[in-house]
Amino acid sequence: MTVSAPPRPSQALALAAMPGLFVLLWSTGFIGAKLGLPYxxxxxxxxxxxxxVTVLLTGFAALTRAPWPRDLKQAGHIALAGLLLQAAYLGGVFASIFHGVPAGISALIVGIQPLLVAAAAGPVLGERVSLRQWAGLALGLAGVVAVVWSKLDLGIGTPLGYALSVFALLGITIGTLYQKKFCPHIDLRSGTAIQFAASTVALAPFALLFESRQIIWSGEFIFALGWLCIVLSLGAISLLFILIRRGAAATVSSLFFLVPPCTALVAYFLFGETLSLPALVGMAATVAGVAIVNRAAKA
Structure with missing residues (x-):
């Protein structure tokens, strides 16, 4: 019998750092939107x-010989989940930041997605939702309300912008439940390629009919586009794929509640976005609420 050698210290350190790196990369999606949208x-x-990303992921799936859906029905389920998880979610986030919502606040609003998923898991998926999870949900929602209220009082952002963040939250929440119910074993390479392709087709009419489609090809825009396409869409997905293979997916899930404060911290240094004391308290309450729900789910 062959016994596999234990990982070298450098390999163990790299594996331990991967979940945190994944969360950091995911957080920068909001920063990339903020950086590119002026152009x-x-x-x-x-x-x-x-x-x-569709072209890159399709090539990546082909190179790694990723399995594709077995029939059109399964492909349709994956595409519909993608419309919710990519088109509705990212469309709402980008439009909300375009309408003046700070990147850190948009991240906070959509960051309560685990809370809504936990609340809906009972009636939709037949999963038990504990009293502790309900308490976390209430605390997280109260925190978001406090943050948004403080920003509106200061005249930062518009009601439409915040509504678009809520739309993004609903998109990723419903999309997560739909994908878990109808395509839980999606291959991250081929499945994500299908989702991005469907989202490209879905959003193209909005760009054609309601926007000028003008692009200012500045250095900042090219950097933001490259970062979102290569580092976020390919790098973060590849990291997630490695973590799942190594059995660290639960660790990634438990760290998702760090995305809003991580985004807010980076936005502070890059764009000078600040949080008032009530907003900081609200963000802490939301982070605590999501942490409670995640820990209760694993208990």
Whole structure:
């Protein structure tokens, strides 16, 4: 019998750092949107990004011989989940930031997605939701309300912008439940390629009909586009794929509640976005609420 050698210290350190690196990369998606949107309208930006990522992921899936859906029905389920998880979620996030919502606050609003999924898991998926999870849900929602209220009082962002963040939250929440119910064993390579392709087709009419489609090809925009396409869409997905293979997916899930404060911290240094004391308290309450739900789910 062959006994596999234990990982070298450098390999063990790299594996231990991967979940945190994944969360950091995921957080920068909001920063990339903030950085690129002064030079292009949101749907045009996303159609360009989705189109590039579709080509890259399709090539990556082909090179790694990823399995594709066994029939059109399964492909349809994956595409519909993608419309919710990519088009609705990212479309809402990009449009909300375009309408003045700070990147850190948009991240916070959509960051309560685990809370809504936990609340809906009972009636939709037949999963038990504990009293502790309900308490976490209430605490997290109260925190988000406090943060948004403080920003509106200061005249930062618009009601439409915050509504678009809520739309993004609903998109990723419903999409997560739909994917878990109808395509739980999606291959991250081929499945994500299908999702980005469907989202490209879905958002293209909005860019054609409602936007000028003008792009200012500045250095900042090219950097933001490249970062979102290569580092986020390919790098983060590859990291997630490695973590799942290594059995660290639960660790990634438990760290997702760090995304909003991580985004807010980076936005502070890059864009000078600040949080008032009530907003900081609200963010802490939301982070605590999501942490409670995640820990209760694993208990």
């Amino acid at each position: 292009v309208e949101p749907m045009t930006f996303l159609v360009l990004r989705f189109g590039i």
